[in-house]
Amino acid sequence: MNRGKSYDDKVFCIADLEANALGRLPRATADYINGGSMLHETLRANNEAYDRYVFVPRYFKDVRKVDTTTVCLGKKVAFPVGISPSAMHSLCHQDAEVATARAAAERGINMILSTYTNTPVDVVAGELGGMALGQQLSKVLDEGINQSIIDNAEAAGASALFVTVDCPWLGRRLGDYRNSFAPPTDMPFPSFPTDVDIHNLSTADQRIAYDADLSWEKVRALKGRTKMQIWLKGILSPIDAAMAVEAGVDGILVSNHGGRQLDGAISTLEALPAIVEAVAGRVPVHIDGGIRRGSDIFKALALGAQHVWLGRTVLWGLAYKGQAGVKLVLDTLYDEFQLVMALNGCATVAEIGPHLLARRHLDGSVVPLLLSREARL
Numbered sequence: 001m002n003r004g005k006s007y008d009d010k011v012f013c014i015a016d017l018e019a020n021a022l023g024r025l026p027r028a029t030a031d032y033i034n035g036g037s038m039l040h041e042t043l044r045a046n047n048e049a050y051d052r053y054v055f056v057p058r059y060f061k062d063v064r065k066v067d068t069t070t071v072c073l074g075k076k077v078a079f080p081v082g083i084s085p086s087a088m089h090s091l092c093h094q095d096a097e098v099a100t101a102r103a104a105a106e107r108g109i110n111m112i113l114s115t116y117t118n119t120p121v122d123v124v125a126g127e128l129g130g131m132a133l134g135q136q137l138s139k140v141l142d143e144g145i146n147q148s149i150i151d152n153a154e155a156a157g158a159s160a161l162f163v164t165v166d167c168p169w170l171g172r173r174l175g176d177y178r179n180s181f182a183p184p185t186d187m188p189f190p191s192f193p194t195d196v197d198i199h200n201l202s203t204a205d206q207r208i209a210y211d212a213d214l215s216w217e218k219v220r221a222l223k224g225r226t227k228m229q230i231w232l233k234g235i236l237s238p239i240d241a242a243m244a245v246e247a248g249v250d251g252i253l254v255s256n257h258g259g260r261q262l263d264g265a266i267s268t269l270e271a272l273p274a275i276v277e278a279v280a281g282r283v284p285v286h287i288d289g290g291i292r293r294g295s296d297i298f299k300a301l302a303l304g305a306q307h308v309w310l311g312r313t314v315l316w317g318l319a320y321k322g323q324a325g326v327k328l329v330l331d332t333l334y335d336e337f338q339l340v341m342a343l344n345g346c347a348t349v350a351e352i353g354p355h356l357l358a359r360r361h362l363d364g365s366v367v368p369l370l371l372s373r374e375a376r377l
């Protein structure tokens with residue numbers, strides 16, 4: 001039954017939103033947000049991977065009530081979705097990360113703040129209404145800068161540090177080269193000392209050059225530098241995943257930076273199953289990249305992720321209508337996810353599993369992931 005839910009006069013799904021949002025931004029900003037590196041192979045692959053899985057729904061289940069809630073970073077969240085870190089929310093809306101955090105609080109989900117935030121971490125924490133805050137760390141050469149990001153996040157009550165591992169060098173974003181993209185010179189970057197010129201992203205200032213020698217020793221050492229949980233964001237190999245667990249990390253976020261770093265890298269959904277197997281339940285495994293529909297969230301969970309995070313969709317919402325636009329994104333995905341759960345016969349998130357998926361192969365065959373004798377009934 002169509003319950004006549006009205007989202008907005010123009011936006012009924014995330015694809016509608018993307019089209020509406022991008023037209024509101026200067027071309028170079030829209031390209032910066034939507035672009036990936038080189039020829040966008042990985043960017044496309046992140047989306048297309050979801051289409052290779054189809055549902056094998058179960059019926060004869062009581063789905064009069066569908067409970068989408070789950071736990072992430074120790075908080076009960078409305079559904080297994082959070083906001084991935086992305087730089088410079090003020091490119092999209094004047095209320096920047098404050099608008100994003102307020103929408104996350106309204107919808108009851110967690111948020112990870114970028115190193116390149118335009119809003120100080122304590123201000124963002126204050127807008128999250130008790131939901132969990134993660135601090136993303138792009139580890140730079142100046143250890144004083146790294147430590148102040150860590151200390152400020154911890155003081156603001158952040159519960160986890162997400163160390164981005166896929167960016168020892170910045171990817172070649174050809175759109176940004178062609179547009180000579182650079183943030184406005186008056187844009188604030190409160191994670192960095194004011195005398196650091198961050199506006200030119202290819203700055204020669206060695207203090208903020210990426211640490212291109214991140215090692216397992218440094219990951220272990222980070223554990224001694226903060227009480228926050230340590231997560232690694234950008235893991236794609238099951239070998240790195242297993243080593244991360246051995247190094248004592250608290251969680252893994254499978255990510256390829258939204259196709260903005262190594263073009264040709266495996267899509268995150270394709271990377272997920274081997275990582276889940278390597279980790280074997282020892283720490284939580286989360287994923288981002290290409291989540292555009294409630295069905296994508298369901299598929300990621302069915303393949304073993306406990307939680308998904310959103311990048312560009314949030315920025316589109318922000319560009320569209322600030323806080324209300326981000327809330328629209330979250331409400332849309334929430335309602336889609338709940339419906340996909342109901343139509344697959346799942347009344348709780350715990351019932352989502354690989355028995356509800358089949359994989360469409362390149363030769364056109366469609367193969368269920370589990371045969372009936374293996375399926376969890």
Ligand SMILES: Cc1cc2nc3c(=O)[nH]c(=O)nc-3n(C[C@H](O)[C@H](O)[C@H](O)COP(=O)(O)O)c2cc1C
Nearest residue numbers: 033084085086087114164257258288289290311312
């Ligand atoms: C405009 C933009 C800025 C980003 N900035 C950061 C960042 O500062 N740190 C980081 O770890 N990842 C960053 N990311 C990557 C996201 O955290 C996330 O991994 C990716 O966007 C997920 O893919 P999706 O956009 O398809 O959802 C950024 C992504 C975008 C689109």
Ligand SMILES: CC(C)CC(=O)C(=O)O
Nearest residue numbers: 087116167170201257260
């Ligand atoms: C280059 C940074 C400022 C942000 C980032 O990680 C990104 O744009 O993907």
